[in-house]
Amino acid sequence: MDFIRSMVLRDLETGKYDGRVVTRFPPEPNGFLHIGHAKSLCLNFGIASEHPGGRCHLRLDDTNPDTEKAEFVEAMKRDIRWLGFDWGPHLYHASDYFEQLYRYALVLIDKGLAYVDSSTEDEIRERRGSVTRPGVDSPWRNRAPGENRDLFRRMRAGEFADGSHVLRAKIDMAHRNMVMRDPILYRIRHASHYRHGDDWPIYPMYDFAHCMSDSLERVTHSLCTLEFENNREIYDWLLEHVDAPQPRPEQTEFAPLVLDYVITSKSKLRPLVEGGHVRGWDDPRMPTLAGLRRRGVTPAAIRAMCDMVGVARAQSRVDMAKLEFAIRDDLNDKAPRAFCVLDPLKVVLTNYPEEGTETFTAPRFPGGAGDGGVRELPFGRVVFMDRSDFEETPPPGFRRLTPGGEVRLKYAYVIRCNEVVKDGEGKVTELRCTVDPSTRGGVAPRGRRVRGAVQWVEPKSAVRAEIRLYDRLFSVAEPPLEDLLGTLNRGSEQIVTGALLEQGVAGTRPGDHYQFERIGYFFADPEDCGEGAPVFNRTVTLRDSWKARKRGAATGADGVRGEPVRPRGPASAQQRPPEEALRTDGERLWFTELVELGASEAASINLARAPELRAVFLAARTEYPDGADSIAAWLVNEITRLLGSGAAYDIGRLAPEALADLVEAVDEEEMSHRQGRTVLEALLREGGEFEGMRQRLDLEEIGDEEALLAILRGMMETYPEKAAAYRGGQTGLLGFFVGGVMKRTKGKADPRKASELAARLLSDPEGVATAQKR
RNA sequence: AGCCCCGUGGUGUAAUUGGCAACACGUCUGACUCUGGAUCAGAAGAGUCCUGGUUCGAGCCCAGGCGGGGCUACCA
Numbered sequence: 001m002d003f004i005r006s007m008v009l010r011d012l013e014t015g016k017y018d019g020r021v022v023t024r025f026p027p028e029p030n031g032f033l034h035i036g037h038a039k040s041l042c043l044n045f046g047i048a049s050e051h052p053g054g055r056c057h058l059r060l061d062d063t064n065p066d067t068e069k070a071e072f073v074e075a076m077k078r079d080i081r082w083l084g085f086d087w088g089p090h091l092y093h094a095s096d097y098f099e100q101l102y103r104y105a106l107v108l109i110d111k112g113l114a115y116v117d118s119s120t121e122d123e124i125r126e127r128r129g130s131v132t133r134p135g136v137d138s139p140w141r142n143r144a145p146g147e148n149r150d151l152f153r154r155m156r157a158g159e160f161a162d163g164s165h166v167l168r169a170k171i172d173m174a175h176r177n178m179v180m181r182d183p184i185l186y187r188i189r190h191a192s193h194y195r196h197g198d199d200w201p202i203y204p205m206y207d208f209a210h211c212m213s214d215s216l217e218r219v220t221h222s223l224c225t226l227e228f229e230n231n232r233e234i235y236d237w238l239l240e241h242v243d244a245p246q247p248r249p250e251q252t253e254f255a256p257l258v259l260d261y262v263i264t265s266k267s268k269l270r271p272l273v274e275g276g277h278v279r280g281w282d283d284p285r286m287p288t289l290a291g292l293r294r295r296g297v298t299p300a301a302i303r304a305m306c307d308m309v310g311v312a313r314a315q316s317r318v319d320m321a322k323l324e325f326a327i328r329d330d331l332n333d334k335a336p337r338a339f340c341v342l343d344p345l346k347v348v349l350t351n352y353p354e355e356g357t358e359t360f361t362a363p364r365f366p367g368g369a370g371d372g373g374v375r376e377l378p379f380g381r382v383v384f385m386d387r388s389d390f391e392e393t394p395p396p397g398f399r400r401l402t403p404g405g406e407v408r409l410k411y412a413y414v415i416r417c418n419e420v421v422k423d424g425e426g427k428v429t430e431l432r433c434t435v436d437p438s439t440r441g442g443v444a445p446r447g448r449r450v451r452g453a454v455q456w457v458e459p460k461s462a463v464r465a466e467i468r469l470y471d472r473l474f475s476v477a478e479p480p481l482e483d484l485l486g487t488l489n490r491g492s493e494q495i496v497t498g499a500l501l502e503q504g505v506a507g508t509r510p511g512d513h514y515q516f517e518r519i520g521y522f523f524a525d526p527e528d529c530g531e532g533a534p535v536f537n538r539t540v541t542l543r544d545s546w547k548a549r550k551r552g553a554a555t556g557a558d559g560v561r562g563e564p565v566r567p568r569g570p571a572s573a574q575q576r577p578p579e580e581a582l583r584t585d586g587e588r589l590w591f592t593e594l595v596e597l598g599a600s601e602a603a604s605i606n607l608a609r610a611p612e613l614r615a616v617f618l619a620a621r622t623e624y625p626d627g628a629d630s631i632a633a634w635l636v637n638e639i640t641r642l643l644g645s646g647a648a649y650d651i652g653r654l655a656p657e658a659l660a661d662l663v664e665a666v667d668e669e670e671m672s673h674r675q676g677r678t679v680l681e682a683l684l685r686e687g688g689e690f691e692g693m694r695q696r697l698d699l700e701e702i703g704d705e706e707a708l709l710a711i712l713r714g715m716m717e718t719y720p721e722k723a724a725a726y727r728g729g730q731t732g733l734l735g736f737f738v739g740g741v742m743k744r745t746k747g748k749a750d751p752r753k754a755s756e757l758a759a760r761l762l763s764d765p766e767g768v769a770t771a772q773k774r
Numbered sequence: 775a776g777c778c779c780c781g782u783g784g785u786g787u788a789a790u791u792g793g794c795a796a797c798a799c800g801u802c803u804g805a806c807u808c809u810g811g812a813u814c815a816g817a818a819g820a821g822u823c824c825u826g827g828u829u830c831g832a833g834c835c836c837a838g839g840c841g842g843g844g845c846u847a848c849c850a
Contacts, residue, residue, distance in 0.1 A: 002787085028850055064849060121848060130846050132775045166848055176777045178846050187848035206850045229779060230845050253779085260785090267849095308798060310787045312780095315843055319785045322799050332812070367812050399810065408808060453808050518809045542811035548801090549810090581838060602827055602837050633836095637828040641835045673829065722794070732794080732821085735831050739793025742830095747791095755830040 002311035004252055008047055008221060017220040017247050021054035023047055024219050025080070025087075026061045026094075026210070029072035029194075032281045032288040033079045035302065035323075036264035039257040042306040044223060045085040057217055058087035062095045063209045065193040073194075075281075079289040084299045094204075094213050095195050101204050101212055102156065104242045105167060105185060109148045113241050114185060115141055116151040117168045124166070127173070128181050134174035135181045141170065155188055158201040162188050167202075171237065179230045180237070183207050211235040212242070214249040222249045225256040226313070257309065258317045261472040262287045263479055277488060278473070284537045285473045285492050295470060296513060296523025296539030297323075301330040320472070327540045331513055331521045336364040339377070339410075339455040339502040340516035342467060344384035347456070349415065351434045352381045360441055362411040375504045378461040379412050384500055389454040390431060392420060395550070399452040401431070408453040410517070414439040455517045461503040465534040467496040467522070501534070508534045518542065582608060590614065597621060598628030603636040612651050613639065619656030620663070630663045638677060642684055653687035661690035674751060675699045703750040705757065708741060712754075712761050715740045726762045734758055 001009075011017055023044040027033060033041075048056035058080065062068045080087070108114035117124065117140045129135035143151075148167075155165055167186035175181050185208040190201050204212075211234075214222045222235075232251045239248045256264070263269065264287055272278050272286070281288050284295035292302065305326040309318050357380050364373040389400040389407070401407040406416045412435075419432035439448075475489040505514065510529040514522045520541040528535040579601065582588045587608045594604035599617070607614045613635050620631045642649045662683070666676040671694070682693050702708065715737055716723045726733040737758040741749050 026850090030850085061850070067849080124848075125846080128846060130775090131777070133846090134776095135846090163848065178777085181846085184848055189848080203848090205848075210850085226779070227844060228850090230777085231850095233778090255780085308786070310798095312787065314780055314782095314787090316786060319799070322786070325799060328811090337809080366809075397810090410808060449807065451807095452810080455809080515809090515811095518811065520811090542809075544811055545802095546810045579838095600827080605837060633828065637836055641828090644835085677829095719794090725794090730794090732831095735793045737793090738830065742793070751830045753830085758830095 003313070004043065004221070004223060004254060004311055005047060005050070007252065008051070011220070012051070019053070020218070020220055021048060021051040022057070022218060022220045023054075023223060024057040024059050024214065024217065026059045026213070027076055028061045028064070028067075029069060029076060030064070030067040031072060031266040031270065032286075032290055033076050034264045034266075034269070034289060035259060035262065035287045035292065036257045038083060038289065038302050039306050039309065039311075040223070040225070041080060041083055041085055042303055043254070043311055045087075047221070047223075055090055056085070056087060057090040057092055057219065059092040059094060059213060059217070061206070061210065061213075062093055062193070062195065063203050063206065065189060065191040065203060068194055070194045075290065079293075082293060082299055083289060083302060090217075092213070092217060093195060094209050095193060097209070097213055097216055098196070098200055098204070100216060101209060104212055105152065105204075105208070106149065107242045108169065108185070108238075109152060109167075110145055111241065112145055113170050114167055115143050115148050115170050116155070116165050117141070117182075117184075118165050121163060124184075128178070129173070131178065137173050138168075138182070141173075141182070152186075155186070155202050156200075158190070160188055162190055164188060169234075169238070177230055177233050179207070179234050183234055207231055207234045208238060211238050211249070211251075212244075215239055215244040218245075219249040220247075222251045224251060224253055226253045226315070227256075229253050253313065254311050255313055255315050257306070258315075259287070259323065260317055260320050260477040261474050261479070262320075263474070263481070263484065265481065268481055268484060272473075272484070275485075277485070284468070284470050287473075294523075294526060295537050296331075296521060297327055298330050298334070298513075301327040304330065317478070324540050327521065328542070331515065331539070333365065335513035335515040335521055336371075336373075336375075337362070337366065337517050338375070338505050338514050339457055340465075340467070340505075340519060340522075341384050341386050341455065341457045341500045342496050342519065343387040344457070344498065344500050345387040345390060345428065346430045347383050347385055347415070348430060348432050349381050349383070349413075349435050350418070350432050354381060356381060360411045375502070377411060377502055378458045380458050380460065383409065383456045383458050384462070385409070385431075385454050385456045387428070389452075390417070390428070392428070397546075397549070399546075400454060401452065406436075406450050406452075408439070408450045409456045410453045411441070412456065413437070414448075414450050455519075457500040457502055459500065462500040463503060463506045463534065465499050465501050465505070465536060466528075467499045467536050467538070468525070469494040469496060469538045505534060506532070513539075515542075579605065581605065594632070598625075599632035600629055603629075603632035606636045606640065607632060616651065616654060616656050616659060620660040623657050623660035624664050627660065627663050627667055630667055631659065634659065634663055634676075634680070638680060639684070642681060649681070649684040651684070653685070654683050655687065655689060658683050658688065658690040658693070665690070665694070671699065672701065672750065672752065674747075675701065700748060701750045702745050702748050703753050705753070708749060708754050708757050709761065711741050711744050711749075712737060712758055715744075716761070716765070723762055734762070737762065 008021060012019060025041055025044045027037065045056045048054040060073055105114060117138045119138050119140065127136045127138055151165060152167055154160065165188060166184045168182045168184050171180050171182055173181050184205050186202045186204055188201055189203050192198055193200065235251050273281055278286055282290035282294045284291055305323045308322050308326065357378060360377045360379055361374045362377055364371060364375055391398055391402055394402045401417050403417055403420055406414055408414045414436045415433040417431050417433045420428055421430040421432065423429050471492045472489055473492050474487050476487050479487045508524045508529065510524050510526040512524040516522055521539040522536040523539050525535040525537050579588065579591050582591055582605065590608040591604050594607050595601060599607060607617050617632055617635055621628045639651065643651060662676055662679055665671050666673055678697060678699060679693055682697060722733055722736060738751060738755045741754045742751060
């Protein structure tokens with residue numbers, strides 16, 4: 001389960017959204033959906049479908065009239081349906097909210113939280129500052145709400161030219177988050193919107209439109225990719241300040257899908273289309289859903305891949321092999337087998353009758369997959385096999401046909417090559433072979449082992465077809481966005497016109513899947529595949545360990561993968577003293593003082609920065625001066641942890657005297673560290689003094705050796721192999737046994753003793769037993 | 775440089791309250807007399823970026839460091 005699904009579950013348990021689960025998929029209709037969107041689609045629609053009453057909205061985020069088109073909307077809807085998702089009645093458009101958005105903007109203006117800025121674009125940019133330099137206020141920043149209202153109303157009325165004014169949120173021009181430096185909410189754009197024509201001369205910006213749209217639709221979980229991380233702050237700010245209804249949607253970011261050898265930037269994909277480097281948005285080499293579909297990739301395969309990839313916050317690159325696996329896995333029992341000879345080489349069977357013919361049958365799906373049907377393969381004196389299945393000088397390990405060697409024509413005969421005929425240039429034009437009649441129809445010839453089996457085609461019945469072999473569009477795993485064209489894979493499309501296929505594919509209809517045996521999965525092109533003139537796109541090759549081995553031998557290394565993508569930098573040995581991390585003089589002063597008072601350096605760093613903890617430390621130390629180091633350690637290690645856990649712990653309730661007493665009790669071994677921790681938790685929750693709390697709590701600890709040993713023996717009997725592994729050197733297993741004891745005693749066992757006993761018992765069961773007897 | 779996010783086998787993700795580092799892809803081996811590719815069986819491969827701290831016990835808690843990414847559009 002990924003972190004987002006866990007979060008949704010948690011929200012369901014706590015009733016945060018009254019049991020509602022509403023997600024949304026909000027593409028901007030300015031291009032085609034691609035494989036990266038598929039991940040988001042699977043996530044959003046997936047989560048919605050996993051909960052009763054859950055739903056996922058399709059919302060076109062159409063707030064920029066310059067780039068958006070109705071045709072993109074239609075393409076998106078088609079692609080989403082194709083992928084297998086259904087938004088039901090929940091189709092929305094951000095542009096339909098323009099009126100409400102406008103009113104929300106007015107709310108901000110009236111609250112003095114938004115203003116009309118009449119600066120130029122350059123001025124605004126200049127005044128924004130930089131990541132290291134604070135911005136400066138616009139001279140228009142302090143216009144009165146009335147004036148802002150009037151100006152904004154006139155912006156809407158169309159009185160002003162593009163770029164003359166913008167509406168901005170009034171937040172903080174020195175904000176550490178650049179997004180919060182008075183972000184622009186509205187701009188003037190006299191452009192025709194594909195849905196609303198010239199109704200609006202002003203358009204809301206993403207930050208404003210997005211959160212408001214989510215809120216208007218009562219979305220619960222607004223999921224987006226990592227690059228919007230910094231925008232979360234403005235998302236929350238805006239909803240809060242327009243008094244959006246509770247509970248408000250919350251944005252959560254996840255890592256986008258990044259595939260090796262693939263780019264998923266719409267702005268980078270467009271030049272490929274427009275520059276004629278591919279045949280269109282649906283070119284089979286494109287990562288668009290339309291392209292993948294045309295290539296023959298199935299929706300199920302894409303969904304399966306997204307499933308494999310998972311959802312997390314860590315940036316990652318996914319190996320193409322995962323997609324390829326998903327495709328093969330899905331097509332394996334969907335695509336009937338057929339013979340295809342890409343590069344035909346004539347084979348004359350010299351001992352076969354001149355006019356002889358016969359027909360063999362072969363399964364449509366071998367190995368029990370599929371429908372169990374058969375296909376018929378005519379056979380004759382002349383057949384064609386693939387040129388690559390014959391080698392005059394075979395490399396070691398070659399299992400196909402060689403001069404004087406044998407190979408099995410699959411489902412027909414084993415043949416032996418007796419003669420190689422060449423043309424004037426030395427090119428092999430014909431193989432003269434003999435069939436072994438005893439091997440007819442694939443009947444096992446006893447005592448004979450023929451390793452190679454190849455596909456073949458009988459010419460008179462064969463079907464000609466155009467075959468398009470596709471490979472990755474880019475030659476490097478991580479195409480550089482500045483020089484995409486330079487890394488285009490020149491051989492990404494290879495068109496084969498002279499291929500011969502078995503007769504059965506004559507009836508192929510556009511959109512049919514096949515597996516051409518030993519070659520790969522192919523898809524009858526939905527556009528170009530015509531009656532009697534089939535055109536097939538290679539969806540994906542089959543796994544090929546032979547090719548992989550040859551490639552490895554040829555390059556001496558990994559020929560495909562290229563450079564490691566993410567070199568892990570060795571941590572440089574430069575370790576500076578930790579106090580250099582302290583930022584202010586005040587903190588540094590405290591640091592030295594705390595160290596002098598007896599706190600360790602590591603703890604002092606913490607205390608120097610945290611006034612509340614420090615105050616407790618100082619007070620507790622006066623109660624128990626010798627324990628300064630321990631007190632500091634408890635404060636930093638245990639208290640910080642508890643406070644950070646989000647539970648109902650409050651440092652304010654902890655009396656320094658109580659802490660001092662507690663630490664002293666542990667130091668004096670009046671109680672274990674573990675018991676101390678239990679008391680501390682209670683003190684942080686309820687306050688009070690130490691001794692009283694200690695009396696009240698059930699701090700009983702099982703220290704009785706007999707009892708602990710009994711539990712340990714029980715565990716050793718239950719997990720004899722673990723005990724053996726421990727003795728074999730896997731000492732890490734000690735934690736397994738101690739942990740087991742802790743669990744069985746509900747945390748009551750004295751861990752130190754349990755650990756000690758476990759170590760003794762595990763390494764020498766007999767010794768402990770005899771010691772026990774005595 | 776500032777702020778934010780993220781570091782777990784080659785790749786992608788898991789790991790309940792701190793208690794056996796798991797799954798998938800990939801790789802390799804073997805079996806299967808008919809795909810060198812299907813299928814089945816098996817194996818190798820990380821001790822969790824580094825250094826320290828807390829703890830009986832740390833992938834998980836604390837500190838520091840290193841590395842990667844995002845943010846300075848009137849795009850989304």
